[in-house]
Amino acid sequence: MELRNKDELRTEILQSWLRSAWVYPMRSPEGSGQEGVYMRLTPGGRLKMRRRIGELETQLGVKGTEAADQEEAGTLPAERDKLELAMMVQAYTSERRFIESQGTALGTAAVGLEGPAEGPPGPASPPEG
Numbered sequence: 001m002e003l004r005n006k007d008e009l010r011t012e013i014l015q016s017w018l019r020s021a022w023v024y025p026m027r028s029p030e031g032s033g034q035e036g037v038y039m040r041l042t043p044g045g046r047l048k049m050r051r052r053i054g055e056l057e058t059q060l061g062v063k064g065t066e067a068a069d070q071e072e073a074g075t076l077p078a079e080r081d082k083l084e085l086a087m088m089v090q091a092y093t094s095e096r097r098f099i100e101s102q103g104t105a106l107g108t109a110a111v112g113l114e115g116p117a118e119g120p121p122g123p124a125s126p127p128e129g
Contacts, residue, residue: 063111
């Protein structure tokens with residue numbers, strides 16, 4: 001297996017999400033202060049990502065929030081599954097925050113990261129049972 005750096009892995013992961021229709025590109029609004037294109041999760045992509053986060057957490061034996069924290073700290077190893085888990089948690093959490101900022105109420109979050117949001121994030125994992 002050939003070793004790749006994190007940027008190549010990130011690109012590969014994003015391309016797979018695009019091919020699977022989990023995300024779609026969207027331009028930043030004019031005058032928003034941010035330029036370029038960013039990715040939004042499709043409604044189906046949010047559900048599939050939520051399920052996949054649980055699968056990866058079980059498979060890897062690591063919580064998604066821990067992987068995301070390691071990625072932000074720059075200590076996450078360049079392993080595809082761990083990097084994908086961290087990216088999924090970041091994307092899922094960002095999308096939920098964006099949707100909630102638009103005034104839409106959502107159910108319980110599968111995962112949550114602490115951030116600039118007003119209240120505490122949702123539980124780290126859905127209730128067992």
